[in-house]
Amino acid sequence: MPAFKTLDDLTDIAGKRILVRVDLNVPVTDGKVSDKTRIERVAPTILELSEKGAKVILLAHFGRPKGEPVADQSLSLIAPAVEEVLDQHVAFASDCIGAPAAEAIAAMNDGDILLLENTRFHKGEEKNEAGFVAELAKNGDIYVNDAFSAAHRAHASTEGLAHHLPAYAGRTMQAELEALEKGLGQPTRPVVAIVGGAKVSTKIDLLSNLVTKVDALVIGGGMANTFIAAQGIDVGKSLCEHNLADTARSIMETAKTAGCAIVLPVDGVVAREFKANAANETVDVSAIPADAMMLDVGPKSIDLVNDWIGKAATLVWNGPLGAFEITPFDKATVSAALHAAEQTKAGKLVSVAGGGDTVSALNHAGVADDFSYVSTAGGAFLEWMEGKELPGVAVLTKG
Ligand code: AMP
Numbered sequence: 001m002p003a004f005k006t007l008d009d010l011t012d013i014a015g016k017r018i019l020v021r022v023d024l025n026v027p028v029t030d031g032k033v034s035d036k037t038r039i040e041r042v043a044p045t046i047l048e049l050s051e052k053g054a055k056v057i058l059l060a061h062f063g064r065p066k067g068e069p070v071a072d073q074s075l076s077l078i079a080p081a082v083e084e085v086l087d088q089h090v091a092f093a094s095d096c097i098g099a100p101a102a103e104a105i106a107a108m109n110d111g112d113i114l115l116l117e118n119t120r121f122h123k124g125e126e127k128n129e130a131g132f133v134a135e136l137a138k139n140g141d142i143y144v145n146d147a148f149s150a151a152h153r154a155h156a157s158t159e160g161l162a163h164h165l166p167a168y169a170g171r172t173m174q175a176e177l178e179a180l181e182k183g184l185g186q187p188t189r190p191v192v193a194i195v196g197g198a199k200v201s202t203k204i205d206l207l208s209n210l211v212t213k214v215d216a217l218v219i220g221g222g223m224a225n226t227f228i229a230a231q232g233i234d235v236g237k238s239l240c241e242h243n244l245a246d247t248a249r250s251i252m253e254t255a256k257t258a259g260c261a262i263v264l265p266v267d268g269v270v271a272r273e274f275k276a277n278a279a280n281e282t283v284d285v286s287a288i289p290a291d292a293m294m295l296d297v298g299p300k301s302i303d304l305v306n307d308w309i310g311k312a313a314t315l316v317w318n319g320p321l322g323a324f325e326i327t328p329f330d331k332a333t334v335s336a337a338l339h340a341a342e343q344t345k346a347g348k349l350v351s352v353a354g355g356g357d358t359v360s361a362l363n364h365a366g367v368a369d370d371f372s373y374v375s376t377a378g379g380a381f382l383e384w385m386e387g388k389e390l391p392g393v394a395v396l397t398k399g
Contacts, residue, residue, distance in 0.1 A: 004177065004396040005168045007048060010142065014053030015110050019140035020045060020170065021157050023147040023377075024060040024078050024115075033081035037376055038149075043085050045146045045170035046113060050088065053110040057139060058082075059096060059119055059157045061150070067123030075118050082115060090115050096157075097122065097135040105139055119157045126155050133160035146170025148177070149377030151392030152384075162395040169396050177393065179373030180384055183316045183352035184213055192312035194305065194336065196221030197319030197357065200244050204251075206318070209387035211255035211262070216312075218263040218305050220297050220321030220332065227252070227264055228285050235285075236270070238293040263308055267298030269322070269329060276326040296322030296329040305332070306339045309349070315340055317353040318385060320361040334365040341370035354381035 022042040027034045049056045063073035076092055083090045089112075093104035096116035104114050116139075119125040124132025133156045137143075143165040145151070150158045151173070161167070169177065184191070191214040195207060200223045210217050219227055222239035229235045230248035255262050268285055270292035271278040282298045283289070297305070309315060317340070324330040343349035353362060354375030362368040375381040380390060 004174075004393075005166075006174045007045065007144070007168060007171060010052075010144075010168055013049065013142070016054050016141045017057060017105060017108075017139060018049055018054045018142045018144055019057050019059055019136070019161060019165065020049065020144045021059045021147045021150070021161070022046070022170075023149045024058075024075060024082065025062055025149075026078060026081070028077060031077065033078060036081055036085055039078075039082055039085045041172045041376065042146050042170065045144065045172060046086060047088075048171065049144070050111045050113055054142075055105065055108045055110060056113045057105060057108075058090075058113065058115045059136070060115075060147070061120040061125065061155075061157070062118050063120070065118060065120050067120065067126070069118075069121045073118055073120075075115055079115050086113065088113055093117060095121070097132070097139070101139055119155070124156055126153070128154050128156050128160045130160075132156050133164060136161055137164035140165055143167045144170045145392060145396060146172045147392070148173045148375075149380050151377075151390040152380040152388070154391035158392040159395050167396055173393075173396075175373070176375060176377065179352050179375070182350050182372070183314060184385070187314040188350065189314070190215040190312055191314040191316065192216045192218065192308050194218045194220065194315065194317040194321070195319050196223065196321045196333070198222040198239060200226045200241055200248060203319070203382075204244075204247055205386040205388075206382060207251050208254065210316075210385065211251060211260045212258045213387070214260055214316065216261040216263055216308050217255065218308055220265060220301075220305070221319055222323075223319070224265050224297070225294060227262075233286055234288065234290070235294065236288040236290050236292050237272075238270075238288065263304060265294075265297035265301035266304065267300045268294035269296040269298055269331070270294050271329075274323065274326070277328070278326075280328065295326075297332045302332045302335050305336050309336060309339050309343060312343075312349060315349055315351045315353075316385065317351070318355040318358050318382065320357055324357075324361045324364055330361075330364060333361050337362055337365035337367050341365075341367035344372055345370055354378075355385070
């Protein structure tokens with residue numbers, strides 16, 4: 001990975017106006033922030049800059065307002081939660097450019113923190129429009145990006161600004177990039193990837209990239225059914241994308257050429273209803289009843305997965321092995337998560353996991369804190385697993 005500048009390279013910042021791109025796109029229920037994880041993740045960067053005497057000016061998006069102000073997507077709704085997490089006063093400006101921003105910044109003392117209104121209230125944000133970027137840039141001397149989760153977008157506040165101001169990675173961005181580097185960039189081998197979840201169709205690029213990079217790819221969840229069916233095995237009523245049989249076969253071919261072992265379930269837990277505690281039985285994949293669906297991988301497959309985790313020096317994980325939200329179909333996911341956590345705690349494994357449901361699955365297993373790194377970035381994490389260049393990262397590393 002090319003080097004990027006971090007806060008360690010920032011000296012003498014007292015009095016400097018630092019534009020910090022953060023991820024405040026948090027879930028809100030009944031007008032209250034229901035999960036503050038993303039705010040907690042960016043707090044170290046904000047507090048470090050504030051303690052060093054900088055004027056910390058926060059830029060973020062919230063929701064998808066499509067370039068116009070929308071009252072219920074105002075960052076003023078999030079400001080109280082930011083204050084609570086930081087335990088510091090956070091001022092708010094009703095626009096991220098123009099007079100409201102300029103006046104609020106002029107009123108700042110060294111060490112103060114200011115949150116600017118939703119960048120996506122302007123069309124220029126998502127279009128990365130030169131004029132809008134220049135307006136944003138007027139408000140700062142230095143740019144820090146701490147929003148890895150938005151780095152797959154080349155927007156004004158995630159990419160454009162880095163062309164105007166000296167650019168640095170914040171602490172969360174730094175931690176994320178270092179963890180990802182250990183996961184797939186320069187990993188210690190053998191590298192094993194676990195990919196589960198519902199469908200192959202959403203993860204074709206990801207699977208195609210992984211088979212060229214890892215030593216073994218464990219496929220679980222609903223998507224395993226498509227691979228099993230592609231080998232001519234009847235999967236009954238299991239979730240299966242029969243139209244992707246050719247894609248599945250081609251991914252297996254690429255894997256063979258690249259020397260990547262593909263590990264598919266050999267048995268499964270099947271049921272007739274998709275609901276908690278539905279009557280279920282364990283069968284070999286060659287014996288899935290015509291009226292049943294596989295909702296989890298079976299005990300023999302769990303042993304296989306855990307053996308591969310045992311052999312791995314590095315594990316990259318996205319997607320649950322079964323329908324983990326409903327018991328008892330969470331068994332394989334929980335078992336593999338516990339095993340990976342144990343290996344990690346014993347210092348034998350670097351484990352990097354991320355992407356939507358994976359975080360909830362690891363939380364469900366109670367081990368999210370025991371992994372080497374769990375990314376809360378959804379789309380950006382997946383694009384990284386797909387091997388794509390993330391514009392918000394590229395701009396920090398190229399210059
Ligand atoms: P994804 O967002 O693609 O990672 O998919 C996650 C979803 O896949 C979860 O909601 C799981 O319940 C679902 N899932 C995992 N395994 C299966 C399965 N065998 N059959 C149906 N759904 C599954």
